Amino acid sequence: MSDDLRELYQEVILDHSRDPRNFRELPDCVHTAHGENPLCGDRLDIYLTLDGDGKITDAAFKGRGCAISMASASMMTEIIRGLDMEKAKALFERFHDLVMGSGEADISLDEDDLDKLQVLAGVRQFPMRVKCATLAWHTMNAALEGDAVASTE
Amino acid sequence: MAALEKHSPARNGFDTDELARIRADFPGLDQAVHGKPLVYLDNAASAQKPRAVIERLSTFYGHDYANVHRGVHTLSQRATEAYEGARESVRRFLNAPTGEEIIFTKNATEAINLVASCFREGVLEAGDEIVSSLLEHHSNIVPWQLAAERTGARVLPVPIDDNGEFLLDRYRELLGPKTRLVAVTHVSNAIGTVTPIAEIIRLAHEQGVPVLVDGSQAAPHMAIDVQALDADFYVFTGHKVFGPSGIGVLFGKREWLDRLPPYQGGGDMIERVSFAGTTFAKPPHKFEAGTPPIAQAVGLGAAIDYVNGIGMARVAAHEAMLLAYATERLSAINSLEIVGRASRKAAILSFNLMGVHAHDVGTIVDHSGVAIRVGHHCAQPLMDHFDVASTARASFAFYNSREDVDALADSLKSVQEIFGR
Numbered sequence: 001m002s003d004d005l006r007e008l009y010q011e012v013i014l015d016h017s018r019d020p021r022n023f024r025e026l027p028d029c030v031h032t033a034h035g036e037n038p039l040c041g042d043r044l045d046i047y048l049t050l051d052g053d054g055k056i057t058d059a060a061f062k063g064r065g066c067a068i069s070m071a072s073a074s075m076m077t078e079i080i081r082g083l084d085m086e087k088a089k090a091l092f093e094r095f096h097d098l099v100m101g102s103g104e105a106d107i108s109l110d111e112d113d114l115d116k117l118q119v120l121a122g123v124r125q126f127p128m129r130v131k132c133a134t135l136a137w138h139t140m141n142a143a144l145e146g147d148a149v150a151s152t153e
Numbered sequence: 154m155a156a157l158e159k160h161s162p163a164r165n166g167f168d169t170d171e172l173a174r175i176r177a178d179f180p181g182l183d184q185a186v187h188g189k190p191l192v193y194l195d196n197a198a199s200a201q202k203p204r205a206v207i208e209r210l211s212t213f214y215g216h217d218y219a220n221v222h223r224g225v226h227t228l229s230q231r232a233t234e235a236y237e238g239a240r241e242s243v244r245r246f247l248n249a250p251t252g253e254e255i256i257f258t259k260n261a262t263e264a265i266n267l268v269a270s271c272f273r274e275g276v277l278e279a280g281d282e283i284v285s286s287l288l289e290h291h292s293n294i295v296p297w298q299l300a301a302e303r304t305g306a307r308v309l310p311v312p313i314d315d316n317g318e319f320l321l322d323r324y325r326e327l328l329g330p331k332t333r334l335v336a337v338t339h340v341s342n343a344i345g346t347v348t349p350i351a352e353i354i355r356l357a358h359e360q361g362v363p364v365l366v367d368g369s370q371a372a373p374h375m376a377i378d379v380q381a382l383d384a385d386f387y388v389f390t391g392h393k394v395f396g397p398s399g400i401g402v403l404f405g406k407r408e409w410l411d412r413l414p415p416y417q418g419g420g421d422m423i424e425r426v427s428f429a430g431t432t433f434a435k436p437p438h439k440f441e442a443g444t445p446p447i448a449q450a451v452g453l454g455a456a457i458d459y460v461n462g463i464g465m466a467r468v469a470a471h472e473a474m475l476l477a478y479a480t481e482r483l484s485a486i487n488s489l490e491i492v493g494r495a496s497r498k499a500a501i502l503s504f505n506l507m508g509v510h511a512h513d514v515g516t517i518v519d520h521s522g523v524a525i526r527v528g529h530h531c532a533q534p535l536m537d538h539f540d541v542a543s544t545a546r547a548s549f550a551f552y553n554s555r556e557d558v559d560a561l562a563d564s565l566k567s568v569q570e571i572f573g574r
């Protein structure tokens with residue numbers, strides 16, 4: 001098996017995809033959005049609850065897709081819980097750069113959070129799969145922006 | 154019996170030398186991907202090109218190229234002869250009565266849209282019905298939905314069973330006094346089902362209803378005879394029959410092509426233009442406005458000549474062997490489920506590995522050099538029927554070998570290794 005494949009399908013990613021965390025609906029939550037990748041048909045819903053200060057108090061998702069998109073969504077819900085919504089958006093930018101192998105977002109973030117996301121960096125070697133990794137994040141961003149639907153296209 | 158067994162489908166393909174010669178005609182097949190020999194099993198999406206096509210394009214552009222039809226100079230005459238010669242090759246390929254009934258489009262999708270755009274007010278009224286099926290590619294669904302939206306008509310899908318068979322009985326029930334058109338596929342692009350198309354057409358004609366057949370997935374695999382089928386419209390695309398992209402074909406019975414209004418306005422499709430009014434050229438030119446895809450048509454002609462040189466009956470026999478062998482090899486893999494088990498199938502095999510998404514399968518086998526398609530195959534109603542989001546699909550052409558099947562089966566083992574199943 002190639003190193004690229006081994007890096008893409010790390011045990012952490014396989015674990016999250018087999019047993020996704022926070023895989024449930026949050027009834028009555030205000031911040032929700034539906035994400036879809038029209039090319040492959042992957043789809044998921046993101047649910048967020050925020051407190052009065054704009055801090056994400058809970059994050060969950062439901063949907064179906066490949067191991068990369070499920071793992072990415074699962075890890076995202078774990079990491080953004082407790083984050084200020086502006087921080088979550090900034091993390092999305094950083095994550096986007098990470099998987100695209102580009103630019104640097106200019107905001108200070110918890111390096112632990114970024115480290116956890118580092119396991120998804122392997123997707124860089126698979127340009128056709130980058131959108132699998134970013135679907136959940138686009139959808140989270142849409143939920144925070146008040147958009148009902150996000151698409152990777 | 155012993156003689157029959159010798160010629161069982163599993164042994165009825167090309168012999169080793171002949172297959173090697175055929176493969177040598179396709180330069181695209183001779184390369185390594187991720188350090189492994191390419192195993193190209195994405196033919197239902199698009200096929201590789203033989204040298205005959207590549208060289209024909211080069212010669213045409215390098216020697217015979219000019220615009221067609223109106224020029225009096227030598228190159229224009231050569232180009233026109235080549236373009237119209239390709240139309241004649243296509244006519245013979247479909248056994249159409251006349252070349253006037255062969256219209257060049259940019260692909261099968263445009264060919265369907267051409268007919269759909271002509272089914273407008275006057276032909277299609279509120280409450281009318283178009284019968285389609287769950288086996289269709291989106292390109293044979295959406296144009297009809299748009300036509301229905303414009304007119305207030307409805308699109309009714311014929312259901313299929315769990316094997317992916319077209320349900321003739323249900324189809325009979327859907328045909329009625331409001332049916333204006335039947336638009337169905339000859340072969341399912343996603344699961345390979347060969348529909349009982351002759352019977353579908355016969356039943357529609359009993360009700361006086363015309364039939365459009367999407368032959369995109371049939372044309373690469375079997376001999377087609379639009380007269381024997383009595384199809385009113387038959388479409389296919391060039392790039393799946395080893396020709397260039399950017400060229401498709403619409404066959405339409407002359408009576409229909411005379412009746413339908415023009416598709417697009419422009420040069421070449423007119424008889425006489427004045428601001429007082431314009432009269433239109435006769436088919437096929439009536440439906441070929443503007444400079445057509447000239448070289449693409451010529452390349453398609455070369456592709457058809459190449460395939461005819463092998464013979465569609467032998468293509469079909471070789472592919473039947475490949476499909477039987479692939480079905481046997483893949484069925485032996487634990488946790489692999491074949492999607493679509495119709496009694497008659499073209500060499501298209503859709504499957505899922507339990508607990509593994511098709512996209513992950515596609516990425517992993519690509520690293521073994523194996524090219525397959527994963528996703529919904531532009532057939533979401535069909536995916537919904539089988540309650541899957543996607544499948545992995547191996548689709549074969551006559552240049553594929555048993556070794557290609559072996560490579561696919563072996564590469565699926567590495568998927569299971571990674572996912573621990």
